[in-house]
Amino acid sequence: MSSKLVKGTAILTIGLFLSKALGLLYLIPLYAIVGKESMGLYQYAYIPYNIALSIAISGAPLAVSRFVARYNALGDYATGRKLMKSGMLVMTISGILAFLTLFFLAEPIAHLVIRDEEQIFSIEQITSVIRWVSYALLVVPLMSIVRGFLQGYNKMEPTAISQLVEQIVRIIAVLIGAYFVVNFMHESPEKAINFAVFAAFIGGIAGLGVLYWYWKKYKQEFNTLLDNSIQPEEETSFFSMYKELFSYLLPFILVGVINPLYQFVDMVTFNDAMKSIGRSTVSDVYLAMLNLLTHKFVMIPVMIATGFSMALIPVLTTYFTKNDQKGITRSLDQTYQIMMFLTIPLVIGLMVLSNEFYQLLYEQDAMGAKILASYAPVAILFGLFTVTAAILQGIDRHKWIIFNSLVGLLVKLVINIPLIKLFETNGAILATAIGYTIAVGLNIGIITKALQYRSRMVFRRIILIGILNLVMFVSVYFTLKGLTAFSAVDGKMHALFYILICTGVGGAIYGYLSLKTGLAQKLFGERLTRFTDKLGF
Template sequence: MSDSNVVRGTMLLTAATLFSRILGMIYMFPFTALVGTSGIALYNYAYTPYTIMLSLSTVGIPLAVSKFVSKYHALGDYRTGRRLFKSGLLLMTFTGFIAFLILFFLAEPIARFVIEEGSKGNTIADVTLVIRVVSLALLIVPIMSLTRGFFQGLQSMGPTAVSQVVEQIFRIVFILVTSVIIMRFLDGNEKTAATFATFGAFVGAVGGLMVVFWYYRKRKPSLDRNLEESTVDHDVSLSDMYKEIVTYAFPFVVVGLAIPLYLQVDTFFINPALQSIGYDESTYEAVFAIITGLAHKLIMIPVSLATALAMTIIPAITKSFTSQKEGALQKQLTQTFQMLLFLTTPAAIGLAVLSEPVFRVLYPTVDQDLGSHLLMWYAPTAILFALFSVTAAILQGINKQKFAVYSLLSGLVLKVSLTYPLVVLLEGKGAIIATDIGLITSVIVTVAIIKRYTDFQFAFVFRRILLIGIFVTCMAFAAKLATMPLESAMPDLYRSQSEGGSMLFSIVNLLIGIGVGGVLYLWLSYRSNLAGLVLGERFSFLKRR
């Protein structure tokens, strides 16, 4: 396959991933309006342990299979890749079934950990049910993921891209349609709607699996011809095959588990800590729903965009490190850090500064003061999530993946240790501060290891960070000043809980803040030549002549 096709395929897959994430954020707005924070909390009680179990059941194997198949196909050996695919389907069926059983039977113990017996809000029985419902998806998703990995190994990104989008559409349509029917036509309650919503994971998985199997059936004649014409067979035993797969897979698990594990710590500790200082069920579940669901969905958008662009440089880092091309490696690392911070920092800080109009526009049925306050604190955490994801990926690129594990564990230990006491001391924002401390620790460890094994000179990056920081500060002040006149002129309308005029006012104010702040940041970046230098040749039109 030509380089242009590979690049086109990678861009297609990146676009599909971003589109799926954006869809995954957008549907939360109507879903929240239908089920409220109580329903969102119940939904998130199920999804966080499900995400962790899914990561463990697949253990990074789909991406590892992609790397394995690509390697042997490049050598002209189609038989080894096909043998791995067939045996991998059996393995994923088995691990998915085991993961389903584990999550199904652990549902009640998990529920008892996050909800007190006799709670007036969501009950232990409610949480147990939603976890068991979502566990059904584990029977299908690992098989679908492996098949996607097989196609990616063939440098065919289309099946994975289409499958991701179809899976998300199936899931979201099912969630919204069933929620509307239950809440508007059947006079149901939030708990029933949230329970059906968790079944959306299974419905989406079925849709995604149908797509990849359709592609496989369509392309099987061509794949069989390649198999018949293959003259190379490395005759790799299944045991050696899976040893190689595990070597490839392990690093992917570390990065994939980081965010779900942080959210699971919040799931375990936020409710008990807030209960201990007198919060009632509806209030502590609102805090939990905002931190682990509503605000988290928002901050993951800049994280996804920045990491998707920065990650495209990782293969080049691996090649330069292996070839001992120090000059190229230094340039690539510098470009990665610059690109990440240039994109993530203004988005995160802008989200914090405009947290009040953002929350009112997107989640009008949620407690505005509480939601905007927590979003303001949580938004900068996006920078840390992005930094850890990329620095951990760099460690994989330079074959120091074990340190990514150590860094994750060091941060998690602090997160676990600090969440409960900080929530008791500082309420909801204490959980966010505990996350920040854990992630900062992990990032310090990863950066130190990168420095040690690549002798990377951070001085230049620090200067660029300072410049980005100055521009972002100017942007934040401009956005805040631009929105202040309307806020002070119409405080009653701005604080009003009525729909209509209050919503229109918030939209106008939000657009003003985004427009003024965004334009100023882009103008400063262009005038200083920062944008063109950071984003590289693909955006050379941003360079001043």
Template sequence: MSDSKLLRGTMILTAATFISKILGLIYIFPFSAIVGQQGLALYAYGYLPYTVILSLATMGVPLAVSKFVAKYNALGDYYTGRRLFRSGMVVMSITGFIAFLMLFFMAPVLATLIIRDPSELQGNSMDDIIFSIRMVSTALIIVPIMSVIRGYFQGFQSMGPTAISQVVEQIVRIIFILSLTFLIVGVYQGGIGLAVGFATFGAFVGALGGLAVLLVYWFKRKELLNRQMSESTIDHQIPLKSMYRELISYALPLSFVGLAIPLYQLIDLFTFNNALIASGVRQEEAEVAFGVFSQSAHKLILIPVALATAFSITLVPTITKSFINGDEDLLRSQITQTYQIILFLTIPAAVGLSILSFPAFGVLFGLGDVEIGGSILRYYAPIAIFFSLFAVSAAILQGMNKQKYAVIGLLVALIVKLLSNYLAIYSLGALGGVLTTYLGYTISIAINVWAIGKFANYNYRFIVKRLILISIFVAIMAFVVVIIKHVLELVFPMTNWTNTLIVLIPSIASGGLAYFFLTVRSHLAGQILGQRFSFLRWKKKRTEAQ
């Protein structure tokens, strides 16, 4: 794939992912205002098991199908990809329905694992937890089918259908969630459990919207796709059994690696509340902390991670092509390009969010839970860098057919997280869960980085130099933000929402301007992002002209 095609696909998915993440962040504010942090915890009780079951049902299908189709398209065989598409639609319909039945009937068992002895006076009841899990399970009937269609389009390096369907799916889901919860709680004075249950059902409604978009794209492009298939220069005539064996060899590692964040959260789901309650914390307080940890703070952190997610999607087919063609120079260039952008964008975002954790949480989620929310966010925010590096490094290994190393790293990390999480939370409170997440991701990233260096013959010297320079600029930015924040707090104590907003906005602006000025004046921004934003290179061009 040409660099321009890589950039185009990346920019489309980046824009869509950012829009989706921002919408997912924005809706949390009114949603949390309606149901509270305990309501967010209840939402997580349903949504996290659904996410894991969904990944098992789809088995990494979008990326696996994308990789499979891209491989055979590059060989001039469009027919094999179409056969996989047709068969995959049938298989995913069946596995999706089976997954729905599993989650629906497992709901009572999962509920007892989340909170072993719930107190209905202080926290969410067992019936509320079961209801939320069962309502979200319905989405499993539709989402697996979408995964096949998205993967097929991505195999043609067409990212538009995936991007647009993701945004539409999110918009439909959010409108449904906010409308229903407001009506249930605000108008009809219904319970939080009923409102959150219908909120989780929004996953099904949103999936209908996303599927409608994909079907529109399919019927618009069907004639072109059929013509490409008829013009295929070769037909490998691979039996379905062999085809699925190859697909599963891609899909199992892809599915497992794609489950990284949900699996970490699943471990927290089954240990967080129980560990805090065992240490003497009331259920209500434990659920508030879990709501912050798994939803509020987590949503904020995922914004800078959105870029890494977009890159991980586009990298698999492009790196696969470079790897198959034996173009090592292009492969290393793609790796360098990706690492630079991830570090350039996520490090300042994560550090800034950590410094401004209290005013950011107070403005976005209210001052009622700002102490626990700001405290968790302060220490949890830098995990965005780890999430991003893991997503990108795992995607690179997948593209090189070395995904087993990403799987090994993740397995080791999850075992460490599982063995240490309960004790860490029991001893350190909510921050224990943060600590074990850092520990696990450090292990995974170390293994991924080593494997890339070994099998891509990649030298990290240049990236280390870039990291040092970016870190220096971020340190200066952080100093500016701390000073501005401290001065503003002296004049505007953060005792009400307005003062907190006055502290937050100038602090963000000063940090952003400082980092922008330093990186543009040093030409770092132009060297990393110049191909995307030509204005970043104008000073360099003017200097060269003189």
């Protein structure tokens, strides 16, 4: 596998981690500039934007990478290049349509989320902020087709670097713009939020520039492969090419849009449910904590699964095209194990240190910390859904992805309001967890049946990972208890100090046990084994 999968996963995961980390860290100064209440306005813009963006582009990189990888495996490099050229026009049109749709639906969406006069935002404010963010849809779709083409050649670095640069430029524009609007123009924080969401357009321009640089870098290599491309007996027509591509595209789009859709369900039902129990005055703030402030934390462990899925699909497609069942099985074994090995400790850290993390980034807030602790375990389900959906995509079970995803989403929609009325934000979290559990269970069932996949070794390894994480959990929990008994957390630097101590203890224990049991060496290969042999493990 596996060197290709591990290398590709590492590149994408590091890029995604840095991008997600920056996407979380910039909220610290933005929160300080605009305040807690205005952050709610920010999330009202980004959930519809993420849905429109996912529909416009989320399927494209993975679908295109799968398409290109399939034809490259057959030695036909001309068909992938043909798709690339025509796809630029298609994605430009897609971006324009997505922009117009979101721009003109902004007011109807605002009417859906404002359910009571006691809420802190007006319909006009939400309409304005959604329209400002919609401009990014004009440029971002172009990036997706280039990323997908390069990933089809197992060039993962351009995707990672372009995402990182896009995020950095966007964050700089957000913070400078918001600070200037509030402190020099003396406008309201709501005006600053309008500029902050427009920064997504500026970041998109920067990301597109990075991809153009990589295209120039690899162009000669691609042209050499194109010159040596086989000549198929019958040239692939545009109709058949796009028919095949769109057969991949809908499942990819649904996987990309499913998480924003779950958030959108919360966005359009949460305020109404809270109104019915007399909680409208805190509804906007609680929803911002759930859908933006804590969601940013929860998605950090998920980036591991996302990195795996993006690297896994071209590799699985190659094995599937060559009918290499052993290659598929090895890929699945390693993917499940490494994902769980890396994801679970991150989740445990967020749960145990929820108060310290929330105070470090935002402020001391018991409710925010409580929501984070409740929400963190759902990251495991998010990750499993992403990976299992990628596996189904790699083995051409596209219809099942659509069915399973929609079943989970329908369950969320049905039970969300009753659970919110009973448990408020925890009810929304529980509804999300139930919906994802159903979708993941169905995905695993289809994979097991389609591939006759059984692996006692993976099952035993996951149990071992669970035991190691339990030991780590106990050590971090009692370390934190000892620290807080000595001195309660007081301020951001104090919170950071406790986080560093606790994560250091937990990481050291988890790392030591993983090496001592040989688990880490088995998961990460010969290079780690040679290194640990020198240390006596």
